Amino acid sequence: MVAEGESNSKQFTESSKVNELTSTGNGLASTPKRPGNSRTRWIIGAIVVAVIIALALGLGLGLGLKNNSTSSATESAQPVVTPLPGTAGSASTKSYFEEWRLDPKTYILDPSWDINEAPRTRHYDLVITEGQGWPDGVVRDMLFINGKFPGPLIEANRGDRLIVNVTNLLRENSTTMHWHGQYQNGTNWFDGTTGVTQCGIPAGQSFIYNFTVDNQFGTYWYHSHYSTQYLDGIVGPLIIHAPEEAAVRQLYDQDRIVLVQDWYHDFSTVNLGRYLVPDNENSEPVPDNGLINGWNYFNCSLYDPDSGYTCYDNSTYTVFTLDPNTRTRFRFINTGAFAEFELSFDNHTLSVIEADGTLVNPHPVHRLPIHVGQRYSAILTTNQSTATNYWLRAAMVTFCFTIDNAVLDPTTRAVVSYSGGNNTVFPLAEGDNASVDWADAYGVKCHDLDPSELVPSERMVPPAATRFWRVDFSFGIGAYQMDYAKVNGTTWKPLEGTTTLIEAVDGLAMAAGSGGSGSGSGFATSGVVSGFGENQFVVGVSNASVEVVDVLIYSLDEGAHPFHLHGHDFWILLTGSGPFDWANYYQNIMPSNPDVVGNALRRDTLTIAPYAWALIRFVADNPGLWVLHCHIAWHMEAGLLMQFVSRADVLGKMQIPEDVRGLCRPPPS
Ligand SMILES: *[C@@H]1O[C@H](CO)[C@@H](O)[C@H](O)[C@H]1NC(C)=O
Ligand SMILES: *[C@@H]1O[C@H](CO)[C@@H](O)[C@H](O)[C@H]1NC(C)=O
Ligand SMILES: *[C@@H]1O[C@H](CO)[C@@H](O)[C@H](O)[C@H]1NC(C)=O
Ligand SMILES: *[C@@H]1O[C@H](CO)[C@@H](O)[C@H](O)[C@H]1NC(C)=O
Ligand SMILES: *[C@@H]1O[C@H](CO)[C@@H](O)[C@H](O)[C@H]1NC(C)=O
Numbered sequence: 240m241v242a243e244g245e246s247n248s249k250q251f252t253e254s255s256k257v258n259e260l261t262s263t264g265n266g267l268a269s270t271p272k273r274p275g276n277s278r279t280r281w282i283i284g285a286i287v288v289a290v291i292i293a294l295a296l297g298l299g300l301g302l303g304l305k306n307n308s309t310s311s312a313t314e315s316a317q318p319v320v321t322p323l324p325g326t327a328g329s330a331s332t333k334s335y336f337e338e339w340r341l342d343p344k345t346y347i348l349d350p351s352w353d354i355n356e357a358p359r360t361r362h363y364d365l366v367i368t369e370g371q372g373w374p375d376g377v378v379r380d381m382l383f384i385n386g387k388f389p390g391p392l393i394e395a396n397r398g399d400r401l402i403v404n405v406t407n408l409l410r411e412n413s414t415t416m417h418w419h420g421q422y423q424n425g426t427n428w429f430d431g432t433t434g435v436t437q438c439g440i441p442a443g444q445s446f447i448y449n450f451t452v453d454n455q456f457g458t459y460w461y462h463s464h465y466s467t468q469y470l471d472g473i474v475g476p477l478i479i480h481a482p483e484e485a486a487v488r489q490l491y492d493q494d495r496i497v498l499v500q501d502w503y504h505d506f507s508t509v510n511l512g513r514y515l516v517p518d519n520e521n522s523e524p525v526p527d528n529g530l531i532n533g534w535n536y537f538n539c540s541l542y543d544p545d546s547g548y549t550c551y552d553n554s555t556y557t558v559f560t561l562d563p564n565t566r567t568r569f570r571f572i573n574t575g576a577f578a579e580f581e582l583s584f585d586n587h588t589l590s591v592i593e594a595d596g597t598l599v600n601p602h603p604v605h606r607l608p609i610h611v612g613q614r615y616s617a618i619l620t621t622n623q624s625t626a627t628n629y630w631l632r633a634a635m636v637t638f639c640f641t642i643d644n645a646v647l648d649p650t651t652r653a654v655v656s657y658s659g660g661n662n663t664v665f666p667l668a669e670g671d672n673a674s675v676d677w678a679d680a681y682g683v684k685c686h687d688l689d690p691s692e693l694v695p696s697e698r699m700v701p702p703a704a705t706r707f708w709r710v711d712f713s714f715g716i717g718a719y720q721m722d723y724a725k726v727n728g729t730t731w732k733p734l735e736g737t738t739t740l741i742e743a744v745d746g747l748a749m750a751a752g753s754g755g756s757g758s759g760s761g762f763a764t765s766g767v768v769s770g771f772g773e774n775q776f777v778v779g780v781s782n783a784s785v786e787v788v789d790v791l792i793y794s795l796d797e798g799a800h801p802f803h804l805h806g807h808d809f810w811i812l813l814t815g816s817g818p819f820d821w822a823n824y825y826q827n828i829m830p831s832n833p834d835v836v837g838n839a840l841r842r843d844t845l846t847i848a849p850y851a852w853a854l855i856r857f858v859a860d861n862p863g864l865w866v867l868h869c870h871i872a873w874h875m876e877a878g879l880l881m882q883f884v885s886r887a888d889v890l891g892k893m894q895i896p897e898d899v900r901g902l903c904r905p906p907p908s
């Protein structure tokens with residue numbers, strides 16, 4: 240049945256004819272024409288017409304376009320239409336969507352997944368290739384996972400072992416895979432961070448990531464952590480289940496994944512080259528469009544014929560087909576490079592129940608801001624009129640862009656369609672009134688929901704802090720007049736031919752071998768660790784005991800930055816600007832006065848406001864080198880990344896697997 244899938248495509252090649260189809264007497268559409276918006280209208284009309292036709296064909300009812308009452312419509316009634324792949328009907332005609340697109344049904348979670356199954360090993364293969372794709376119609380070089388964009392769903396239960404074989408079939412570049420939000424407790428070398436936990440997987444080679452998922456469940460994702468590579472397509476969702484999910488499942492009937500991302504029409508390294516050039520200060524590449532689960536519309540006429548871009552006018556929106564009076568959990572993941580989005584469904588309140596793997600008490604919102612790297616689950620109830628469809632709007636907060644992009648439509652869209660309704664009225668372009676945006680003002684800043692509004696359902700008062708570190712970051716014109724980021728004065732660049740993890744393990748082992756007094760013993764286990772070179776800012780946070788670490792992250796920059804800590808969740812204890820209240824810190828925050836810090840929100844990515852600070856706390860019980868970095872891809876490449884070393888005592892005794900070390904050795908010649 241079509242209702243189980245999401246159709247993302249249309250089958251018509253001539254917009255004028257489709258336009259008539261959607262507005263003439265076939266009984267499928269009844270929206271008045273608005274000349275200025277015809278493009279968007281026919282696209283979306285076509286989607287729904289296609290769904291209905293597919294449904295009809297699939298059911299063998301013979302409802303076709305030949306029944307249309309106007310001759311122009313009849314003339315165009317030769318569409319190549321098939322039901323969604325895998326549904327009943329003719330299998331001989333062409334597919335609904337290009338073969339490089341991931342089947343949208345992949346992102347509908349199977350309700351029969353056994354959350355109580357005993358821990359087991361799950362194998363996945365991810366093959367990285369180069370190619371061309373046109374998610375929004377504009378053809379560009381892209382990277383694919385298993386030949387598709389976006390990447391496949393990786394799903395497991397807490398306690399499972401994941402064995403993921405990543406094969407790099409790129410022509411020349413290396414790659415890595417990072418499991419965003421995974422603790423990797425005891426397997427730091429599988430964290431996937433280039434130059435920190437591993438060297439890149441060279442072109443032509445495979446590498447096995449092999450780790451268990453302990454003490455966590457929820458919505459995560461995976462992406463290349465090699466330069467800006469993930470922006471070109473190496474992203475996918477990672478969903479972890481656990482028996483505790485049973486309670487929260489009472490709140491919803493369906494479970495879906497929604498990847499939201501900004502999108503560029505040029506390869507990421509082209510944009511990076513434009514960004515990291517002399518005399519370019521704070522001028523990040525501005526996206527050309529956004530995508531929802533890899534789809535969106537782009538108005539091809541915005542590019543001149545001599546622009547160099549090939550643009551197909553047949554791109555369209557993702558359609559979420561839902562049954563009336565059901566509740567759907569949408570797991571939103573911002574897999575983008577730069578833009579924060581405000582998410583909203585017209586006429587439907589969202590009830591937020593998860594932030595970055597932390598379940599929270601249901602919190603209703605109209606607009607949900609989500610910055611790069613963050614995840615939210617929110618429930619939508621289909622209790623509105625079945626007579627129309629509704630927009631999912633993902634509105635970029637363009638105030639955070641320093642330059643304009645004339646081709647950018649900052650509102651990325653998808654469609655919610657009630658399958659049980661007749662779906663005869665379609666939401667059209669902005670300004671049409673079939674699907675109405677909330678009256679709530681859009682944000683003019685990039686910021687998170689107030690963390691105090693999200694209350695973890697499992698109360699967890701943070702332990703008292705035993706360590707405090709402050710780190711400052713800023714952007715400044717550096718050598719060659721480039722706009723580099725600095726964390727306490729250090730601009731990160733990945734080590735080459737080795738990793739900070741290898742250097743740390745070997746350095747610690749050497750120190751231990753010399754009884755802690757030899758020349759290798761300079762390895763500080765508390766405070767700044769020198770010896771990794773001028774581009775590594777590494778802070779030791781715990782040695783033989785588990786420390787509870789407060790980090791005051793201080794922004795000396797005019798932009799907002801979504802900071803992500805690898806290997807941990809952190810509590811967000813305080814955020815603010817201006818002077819830090821030390822008296823309050825020592826009295827209440829550091830010792831964890833439960834009346835003050837209480838049940839603070841835990842997550843792994845938070846947005847730090849311009850010229851502001853955030854105090855986060857994490858338990859440094861996870862041996863390894865863990866990066867804290869801005870997830871805006873351009874900023875990470877500008878050097879906005881630092882590292883913590885935890886449990887140096889354990890780390891010094893750890894054996895880095897030979898295949899991990901092998902990635903750093905040049906191939907035998
Ligand atoms: C596409 O862009 C052209 C040129 O700016 C404009 O005239 C047209 O209305 C746009 N179409 C849609 C559907 O927005
Ligand atoms: C869109 O147009 C391009 C170019 O004609 C074609 O290759 C592609 O298959 C079309 N996509 C769909 C979904 O029809
Ligand atoms: C990993 O995948 C590659 C490509 O399919 C394959 O050649 C290789 O044998 C796989 N490795 C393992 C250990 O399964
Ligand atoms: C490979 O890396 C180089 C250097 O960063 C870059 O210019 C190029 O675009 C990359 N190619 C691919 C396919 O990733
Ligand atoms: C994965 O790691 C476990 C524990 O170290 C080991 O026993 C197992 O052989 C590994 N499997 C693969 C395929 O590397």
Ligand SMILES: *[C@@H]1O[C@H](CO)[C@@H](O)[C@H](O)[C@H]1NC(C)=O
Nearest residue numbers: 585586623624627673674675
């Ligand atoms: C959506 O909400 C708006 C504003 O509350 C209302 O005017 C409109 O009738 C609603 N539309 C539908 C289809 O429910």
Ligand SMILES: *[C@@H]1O[C@H](CO)[C@@H](O)[C@H](O)[C@H]1NC(C)=O
Nearest residue numbers: 588590603619620621622623
């Ligand atoms: C629809 O469901 C939401 C969430 O349960 C609720 O807040 C709202 O009042 C309901 N609206 C109608 C019209 O039933």
Ligand SMILES: *[C@@H]1O[C@H](CO)[C@@H](O)[C@H](O)[C@H]1NC(C)=O
Nearest residue numbers: 563625626658659660661662
């Ligand atoms: C669909 O249309 C039929 C015929 O017009 C009507 O009887 C039925 O109530 C409609 N269903 C819904 C859910 O609106």
Ligand SMILES: *[C@@H]1O[C@H](CO)[C@@H](O)[C@H](O)[C@H]1NC(C)=O
Nearest residue numbers: 271272670671672673674675
């Ligand atoms: C929608 O627009 C039409 C045409 O402009 C108007 O007649 C109608 O009253 C509007 N409906 C609503 C709910 O605003």
Ligand SMILES: *[C@@H]1O[C@H](CO)[C@@H](O)[C@H](O)[C@H]1NC(C)=O
Nearest residue numbers: 708709710711727766767778
């Ligand atoms: C970072 O710099 C700030 C400001 O100079 C200083 O207070 C702080 O101690 C430094 N942090 C570390 C970890 O050295």
Ligand SMILES: *[C@@H]1O[C@H](CO)[C@@H](O)[C@H](O)[C@H]1NC(C)=O
Nearest residue numbers: 755762763764782783887888
């Ligand atoms: C770290 O702890 C180990 C084990 O207790 C100890 O041998 C070592 O001296 C400690 N290192 C430092 C720098 O304190």
Ligand SMILES: *[C@@H]1O[C@H](CO)[C@@H](O)[C@H](O)[C@H]1NC(C)=O
Nearest residue numbers: 422424425453454860861862
């Ligand atoms: C990490 O592993 C250590 C040692 O097994 C354990 O004490 C600690 O609780 C673990 N931390 C997390 C977050 O799983």
Ligand SMILES: [Cu+2]
Nearest residue numbers: 800869871874
């Ligand atoms: Cu940033």
